[in-house]
Amino acid sequence: MRTAAALLAALVIPALYVSPAYASPTRAEFVRKGDAVCTETKRELAPIIKRAQEAKSLPVSRQWAELADIWADQIVIQKRFTARFKAIGVPAGDSTARALVALLDRGVVLAQRVQQGFAAHDVVVLQTALPAYLRLALTTNKRVVAYGFHTCGR
Numbered sequence: 001m002r003t004a005a006a007l008l009a010a011l012v013i014p015a016l017y018v019s020p021a022y023a024s025p026t027r028a029e030f031v032r033k034g035d036a037v038c039t040e041t042k043r044e045l046a047p048i049i050k051r052a053q054e055a056k057s058l059p060v061s062r063q064w065a066e067l068a069d070i071w072a073d074q075i076v077i078q079k080r081f082t083a084r085f086k087a088i089g090v091p092a093g094d095s096t097a098r099a100l101v102a103l104l105d106r107g108v109v110l111a112q113r114v115q116q117g118f119a120a121h122d123v124v125v126l127q128t129a130l131p132a133y134l135r136l137a138l139t140t141n142k143r144v145v146a147y148g149f150h151t152c153g154r
Helices: 002-022 027-055 060-088 095-119 124-149
Strands: none
Touching: 002 027, 027 060, 060 095
């Protein structure tokens, strides 16, 4: 009997403390927490943006490698951003929020293609991957702003 009670306590008590962490956020919480993740990520991206500006002045022969490195570093940040954003959860029944979060994975895939194009000096890959990445980024940013984010998408 004590074993059954102990087992029940071991299962129920942690559930009482863990359940709120898995509760869906409200729309306001989703936006607030998402904007906080975006603010943090923008700070992380600042050095990469600076490196990209500086890469413009490099000889073309060195730009390929530098751009491949910049995109690789951006992808690390982008993956971390995606994981942080997914950890927020989405408001229950909110298909728009769910779709926005799903776009983050697509962005990582396209960024990886761009990086691979620069690494391989493959203009053909870049001719499709880079415009696809930019289209997705611009479209996603517009949708995020329309959803109600104040930092994300701007």
